[in-house]
Amino acid sequence: MKRFLITLACLCGLSLAACSPPPTPIALPATITPAPSASPTSTATPTVLSTNTPTALPTSTRTPTPLPCWQGGGTLERTSLSTPLLKLPMEVVVYLPPCYAEMPQHYYPVLYLLHGQNYTQEQWVRLGVPELADRLMGTGEIPPYIIVMPHDRLWEDPPNTPFDEAFLQVLLPWVDSTYRTVPDREFRAVGGLSRGGAWAIHFGLHDWQLFGALGGHSAPVFWSDSPHIAAWLDTIPPESLPKIYLDIGEKDYLRDSNDWFEAQLVAHNVPHEWHLYSGYHEESYWQAHAEEYLRWYGALWKLP
Template identity: 50%
Template sequence: MRKMPNRQEHTRRGRSTTRGWYLVSVFLSLTACGRRLSLSDLTPVFVPTATATVIASATPVASPTFTPAPPCEEESGVTETHSLATDYLPAPLRFVVHLPPGYACDQSQRYPVLYLFHGLLYDETQWERLGALTIADHLIADGEVAPFLIVLPYDSSSQEPGQYRFAEAIGEALVPYLDSHYCTCTQASCRAVGGVSRGAGWAIHLGLTRPDLFSAIGAHSPAPFWVDWPRYDDWLGALSSASFPRFWLDIGESDPLRPSAQQLEALLNAYGVPHEWHLFQGEHNEEYWHAHMELYLRWYTAVWP
């Protein structure tokens, strides 16, 4: 039986240190907003991995074999913008849906879905600017990954979970809406959630509290919500080894939030959560996320048939 860490110890440490990291993340997001980048501003470069650690499960679990999809005749997907009135938010929830190349070719297929959240003071177009949609199209059109949908919700607030009901709007309204209006696979194994900076905080929050909806969590330069830190022990402790999500965690060597990410990685180790931990060269900015976008997308889609 796995020995669980002392929850009081983790809680005391989380309360005493993470409020400071949250304030750093807010400052960092504000300073990063001075100049928004376009793809023409960004030149993809190879960034060597300073540290890349894959933590294996204590009990190996068989994973589905990934078979690359055949190349699609269409090279570009279709991007749609929508809004959804919910019982949880005062205004309609705005979101983008990106359909993969060839989506209209075979409506009988059920597609996996990747939900991605933007950083503080940005909007749902941030992931488009970072190249996520274009890179996904190329990978799908070349048959290197299976076709999948990308959903980009807009978080209009800077509040914490519990201060407004954004998480409920995603889990109780947006996910069911997507599943009823698109040809999606409705199993948790077909859904992943990810984010950059504050958006990674949402990815962690949703992934750990809604394992019935999401089976993979991608946290890129995470700025976790300080109100969530004391809850991580309970959320992780409630998961069985069979229900652990796939977990990716990365951050730049020069990112001021690096100690916070390392603390989160230590917590995953303490609970025996299988995960990938990457410490790359770089800072807390869009150049960093753009440089690793293809790597992110390949990880999200690796187990999707």
């Protein structure tokens, strides 16, 4: 935390070159089958529900002397990663926050966002995530972080697909070696919508040592994962449980699976945030809530 505050102090000064601490995160402004249904009682009217204490949304953290590049927005980089684990290269879109190139001494948290089935790595781009990130980071409403959006072209559930191996063994190391990241679970989150949300739940619980938070947006649980959820929740040390955010539309056809997973979290006393909104399983729903998602992830790395 001391390093984190040193970085902020440097940014507030007129000369960035006068401060060069060690690498620290900066604090500037086919159909998925739902898991077996054991859902809690449905809420008749769309509501926003929370279990335990939700993570607060960030307040403004504007720097007194913002750099001009903050208003220029972030940048998108597109590449593909070849690996023997996959028959075809993994296509990836990476969002770099404003001032990334102009501030080479700074290191950033990373959010991995996974798309839905029948879509590609461009889905989150089409939903407006880069523009939302530009605005929220440019005004200091959320801290800057890197967003990585990979393509999962395989529609099998784990363990019948090598996507999870490629994601963990190829993508994550590549991101940490290519970009200025903070390679620590507390500064790494994974989220996704629909099938991508099922992967976020899988990675966040099965590979909890790598991720400090997970977000499931209209997310079911993989059939193959549902028998293991309880054991995973019991295995993770209480102090290491990832922060969890769930949301779903009232009329979403995957709601039974989502409700079942939320009931498991309640039964195991796992702190989490769960929202039930009006809406269906469709892009207009995710687009309407994309800003809320980015704010929640950004709040993970906000200075106290």
